[in-house]
Amino acid sequence: MPAVLEIEGLRKTYKSRRRGTRNALDGFDMRVEAGQVHGFLGPNGSGKTTTLRTLLGLIRPDGGRMSILGHDVPAALPTVAGQVGAIVESPQFFPHFSARDTLSLLAGAGDVPAERIDEVLELVGLRDRAGERVKTYSLGMKQRLAVASALLKNPKLLILDEPANGLDPGGIREMRTLMRTLAESGMTVVLSSHILGEIQLICDSVTIISLGRRVAFGPVEEVLAQHSSGAVRVRLEAVTDLPAAAEALIRSGIRVTGHPDHLMLAGVDKPATVTRLLAEQGLYVSELAPVAVDLESVFLELTATAPVPGQHRQVDQSTKVGEAGQTSTGGGWGA
Amino acid sequence: MSLYRTELRRLAKRRFTRWATLLGLLVLAAVVVGVFFTNEKIGPAQLAQAEQRAEQEYQQQVRWSEQERAACEAAKAGGTAEPDRYPEDCSVISPPPREAIEAQWFLPSTFDFRESFGFTLLPFAAILALVGFVVGASFVGAEWNTGGMMNLLLWRPKRLTVLLTKLAALLSGLLAVALSAAVLWFAGFWLVATFRGSTEKMTSGAWQSFALTGLRGVVLALVLATAGFALASLGRHTAMALGGAIGVMVVGQFALGILLDMAGVRFAEAWLLPTYAMAWMQKKVTLQDWQSCNATFSGECQPATLDITWQQSSVLLAVGVIVTLGAALWTMRRRDIS
The missing domain is CATH 1.10.287 (Helix Hairpins)
Known part of the structure; x- marks a missing residue:
């Protein structure tokens, strides 16, 4: 499948006399294929927004290569800008203009037909409030307006930074449906969000960034599978048989954690092995369930940002790929 | 061209532009009305x-x-x-x-168009320049402040083109207002002279002189609008331009004036910006050094003089525009937008 967005070895360094040098992006790679909804995840300060700003020409990179729709950027940005709709960080609009004025001015600057304004207002649910000043809007309504402004160009690539921020539950679901509909119509969507449940529900693939480097990427199922611990939950017909079952499993090299009414097994390649082992001991399984891993736990594991009781994690305390004990999970350009 | 038209629309839609322009025009109107009621025809x-x-x-x-x-x-x-x-x-x-x-x-005060109209072009230019400066600063400063500039650059990722198009829209909008106001200013004072003074002795040379002075006033407004725009773009905030202007006035003019006076510097006014604005409008300002001789009432000793001409002022204005706008364009091109 052709890549709509490719980033290789992207670097951005901030230098300050007082605070020294900080690598916001440290050789970051990313690839998004056409027609996908791609989740772009990372803890606060990991470099997500810097990546998007750099990609869109707002920040000058110190190294690396980027391309959008096959054109190298930022050199070719004027050529591809008409096919890229984007919102970066929180929506910002002139407070005294109405939503319709705001979109009308953007449409004028981008040679977009005026009819498209009504279409996107309808799409994001702002049709009836389009004449009101933006300063009277709630955060969720501003977010809808931001999405509308990004959709105005009917882009081939839509980049949305935290689009669900401030939306009510209904709005989040509408946004999810909208993203899927857009992807089905052929649009490629890059979605940066901290609502990992949403990402898992709507994204085909993800890239996870930590401290300016990619720590994981690929289709959502593959990323989840790569980080599945092989945990299995076992229940027996008789709870009193649990100690004997644990003993038999430990003898076979399986790591077992006992619980009052079940056992948790780790490092199980094939759950059928467990059934056979226990049956040989005359112990009969009533439930054998592989424990599914979710994106949130994978994210917390990969970025090492899970909360620890009694500790206050600082913004830059997360995983850095290439440090001792860490291995890269992804390839390079075109991987 | 679409970007230019859009920026003109944006300029006209902005509430601050409308209010500042209206206020400026009301002050100009008040001047005309005030002159009308404080003069009378001589019969x-x-x-x-x-x-x-x-x-x-x-x-x-x-x-x-x-x-x-x-x-x-x-x-x-x-x-x-x-x-x-x-x-x-x-x-x-x-x-x-x-x-x-x-x-x-x-005789009571009367408005002789040939004698007095030239002086009225000074406040006309000053008010236009003030409106141009604050509207220019606000036009780009508010865009930076509210994130509008970033949004626009996502649509038109050519930074210098965007900034210069905005400036072009500002200057053409201001020019349209200034020329209209100038026509009304001339017409207003012609009426004042007709009903409360005299319109005699107006030759084509006098008209030409007034037209050129008015034109220099409009140019002054355009220059200050550009300076306000450039300063606000440099600081990415309207306050940068307004603060800079207040700083120049307080430190660079009042404080410098007092310092030069205390130091007994010859022709101290030659170091102050308003002198050059006056010279630009009046074609020449002659500074006098009364310390250069003991002038007496009999007029036997004339003080030394220094002429500041409109050509010297034009050099100063050109350098000011080139430096501030050049710096704004350079930072627009080089600095990250975050």
Whole structure:
């Protein structure tokens, strides 16, 4: 499948006399294929927004290569800008203009037909409030307006930074449906969000960034599978048989954690092995369930940002790929 | 072209632009109305009344000089004259000749278009320049402040083109307002002169001179609008331009003026910006150094002078625009947008 967005070895360094040098992006790679909804995840300060700003020409990179729709950027940005709709960080609009004025001015600057304004207002649910000043809007309504402004160009690539921020539950679901509909119509969507449940529900693939480097990427199922611990939950017909079952499993090299009414097994390649082992001991399984891993736990594991009781994690305390004990999970350009 | 039209629309839609322009036009209108009501036409009745008042003044001078001469002679005869109070010969105390007291001194204020209109172009240019400066600063400053500039650059990722197009829209909008206001200003004062003064002696040369002065006033407004725009773009906030302007006025003008005065610097006004604005509008400002000789009332000694010409002012304005706009363009090109 052709890549709509490719980033290789992207670097951005901030230098300050007082605070020294900080690598916001440290050789970051990313690839998004056409027609996908791609989740772009990372803890606060990991470099997500810097990546998007750099990609869109707002920040000058110190190294690396980027391309959008096959054109190298930022050199070719004027050529591809008409096919890229984007919102970066929180929506910002002139407070005294109405939503319709705001979109009308953007449409004028981008040679977009005026009819498209009504279409996107309808799409994001702002049709009836389009004449009101933006300063009277709630955060969720501003977010809808931001999405509308990004959709105005009917882009081939839509980049949305935290689009669900401030939306009510209904709005989040509408946004999810909208993203899927857009992807089905052929649009490629890059979605940066901290609502990992949403990402898992709507994204085909993800890239996870930590401290300016990619720590994981690929289709959502593959990323989840790569980080599945092989945990299995076992229940027996008789709870009193649990100690004997644990003993038999430990003898076979399986790591077992006992619980009052079940056992948790780790490092199980094939759950059928467990059934056979226990049956040989005359112990009969009533439930054998592989424990599914979710994106949130994978994210917390990969970025090492899970909360620890009694500790206050600082913004830059997360995983850095290439440090001792860490291995890269992804390839390079075109991987 | 679409970006230019859009920026013109944005400029016209902005509430601050509308209010600042309206306020500026109201102040200009107030000046015209004020001049209208503080002047009156000179006719035979006013001339006769002025003649009468001049005669009354002459008679008063005659009475006063006679009283003083009598007092002088009495003091001399009595030997009580103070040495410096009276002259040696009391007969030199005499009233001024009748023709020395002119009737025109007692005429009411009247608006002579040829004589006075040129001076009105100074406040006209000053108010336009002030409106241009704050609207220019706000136009781009608010865009930076509210994230509008970033949104626009996502649509048109050519930074210099975007900034220069915005400036072009600002200057053409200001030019349209300034030219319209200038036409109304000329027309307003022509009416004032017609009903409250005189429109006589207006030659084509006088019209040409007024037109050129008005044009220089419009150019001054455009230059200050560009400076406000560039300063706000440099600081990415309207306050940068306004703060800079206040800083220049307080530190660079008042404080510098006091310092130069205390240091006894010759032609201290030559270091102050308003002098160059005046020279730009009036074509020439002549500064005088009264310390250069002991000038007396008899006029035997003239002070040294220094001419500041509109050409020198034009160099200063050009350098100011090139430096501020050049810096704004350079930072627009180089700095990250975050």
